[in-house]
Amino acid sequence: MKQLLAAAAVLAGLAGSGAAHADSIPGMKGLDHVGITVPDIKQAITFLTDVLGCSPPAYQIGPFKFDDDWMQVHLNVDPRAEIAQLAMLRCGNGSNVEVFQYNAAGAATAAPRNSDVGGHHLAFYVEDMTAAVAYLKSKGVKLLGDPTPFQQGPIGGETINYFLTPWGLQMELVSYPKGMNYEQGAAVKLWSPKDPAH
Secondary structure, three states: OHHHHHHHHHHHHHHHOOOOOOOOOOOOOOOOEEEEEOOOHHHHHHHHHHHOOOOOOOEEEOOEOOOOOHHHHHHOOOOOOEEEEEEEEEOOOOOEEEEEEEEOOOOOOOOOOOOOOOOOOEEEEOOOHHHHHHHHHHOOOEEEEEEEEOOOOOOOOOEEEEEEOOOOOEEEEEEOOOOOHHHHOOOOOOOOOOOOOO
């Protein structure tokens, strides 16, 4: 909560300095959930609950299939696509995670890379990066490199480590137990990890 309040103060300062201010959706309170499509919903639920520690699904429903164009109009998928199952899980204090398993002709089966349009990842905050990395290794999870700590720039104080789910989705561990530089009033500017002493 301290980090959120500090971030809000930085943003408020930017707004007060003449920075552009966007309108807001009326009544918007925050991010409710992130939806991801998986090849095997049982595998995804097992990984999210047994490895990451998310709560068992609050609900699991399906299948959904329609003879009209509802799927295309409302979900922007092929009108004959079927949602075989969907499940909603809670992962600690963050947003909910909604997993879908579709049956749809011509659907892509390879997970996008971060560099692909539509590429994405889920990031989980941990208090102890060393312990979290050791735990994932003990579970046979594929980590992408070693933890990377940042000292300089607005993200100074943050340590990250990406990892992969069994089906190839990119996820990330992130930790900043003493806060990040931008929360301490550090200038919010363009910056690169290639700058000296990242």
